[in-house]
Amino acid sequence: MNTSTVTRADLTDAVYRELGLSRTESAHLVESIIEHIISALLREENVKIAGFGTFMLRDKSERIGRNPKTGNEVPITSRRVLVFKPSLVLKDRVNTALTGE
Amino acid sequence: MLKSELIDQMAEENPHLSRNDMERVVVTFFETISQTLESGARVELRGFGAFSPRYRKPRIGRNPRTGGTVHVPEKYVPFFRTGKDLRDRINATRD
Numbered sequence: 001m002n003t004s005t006v007t008r009a010d011l012t013d014a015v016y017r018e019l020g021l022s023r024t025e026s027a028h029l030v031e032s033i034i035e036h037i038i039s040a041l042l043r044e045e046n047v048k049i050a051g052f053g054t055f056m057l058r059d060k061s062e063r064i065g066r067n068p069k070t071g072n073e074v075p076i077t078s079r080r081v082l083v084f085k086p087s088l089v090l091k092d093r094v095n096t097a098l099t100g101e
Numbered sequence: 102m103l104k105s106e107l108i109d110q111m112a113e114e115n116p117h118l119s120r121n122d123m124e125r126v127v128v129t130f131f132e133t134i135s136q137t138l139e140s141g142a143r144v145e146l147r148g149f150g151a152f153s154p155r156y157r158k159p160r161i162g163r164n165p166r167t168g169g170t171v172h173v174p175e176k177y178v179p180f181f182r183t184g185k186d187l188r189d190r191i192n193a194t195r196d
Contacts, residue, residue, distance in 0.1 A: 007145055091179060
C-alpha cells in the first residue's frame with residue numbers, strides 16, 4: 001500500500017504531465033481550482049463534482065459532548081460545518097481497490 | 102456549483118486556454134485525488150482539507166423495512182477532513 005501523502009505539488013505535476021503547460025501555470029491552475037471551490041462554499045453554494053462527490057454546508061445544532069479523558073460533559077455549540085459526500089462511483093472505486101474484491 | 106460551472110469560470114479567467122484544455126485540467130485534478138485514495142494514500146491540501154481512505158469494521162446491520170439483521174462487511178470509504186482555516190471560515194458564514 002502506497003502511504004506517501006499527496007500534496008499540491010503532486011497535483012501540479014499531474015496537470016503538467018497531462019497538458020504540457022509550464023509548471024508555474026500548472027501550479028496556478030491547481031490553486032485556482034481550490035480557490036473556486038472555497039469561494040463557492042463561502043457564498044453558501046454546495047459544490048457538486050460528478051463522479052467525485054459533493055461538498056456541502058450543514059448546520060449542526062448544539063449538543064452535549066463528553067471529554068473522553070475526564071468523562072466530563074461539555075456543551076458543543078451550534079455550528080456550520082463542511083461535509084464531503086463521496087459519489088457512489090468514488091466510494092465503489094476506493095472500496096474495490098482497497099478490499100481487493 | 103457544478104463541475105461544468107467550475108470549468109466555465111476557470112476557462113473565462115484563462116482565455117489563452119481552450120475550454121477543452123480546462124476540462125482536462127479539472128478532470129486531472131479530481132482523477133489524481135481519486136487514484137491516490139485507491140492506492141491507499143492520503144491527499145493533503147493546506148487551507149482546504151485532507152482526503153483519506155477510512156476503514157470501516159464489519160458490523161451487523163438491520164434492514165429498516167423488514168427489521169431483519171444483515172451482515173455488513175468491512176469496507177473502505179473516502180473521507181474528507183476540513184482544514185482548520187476553512188472550518189473557521191465556513192462557520193463564520195452564519196452571521
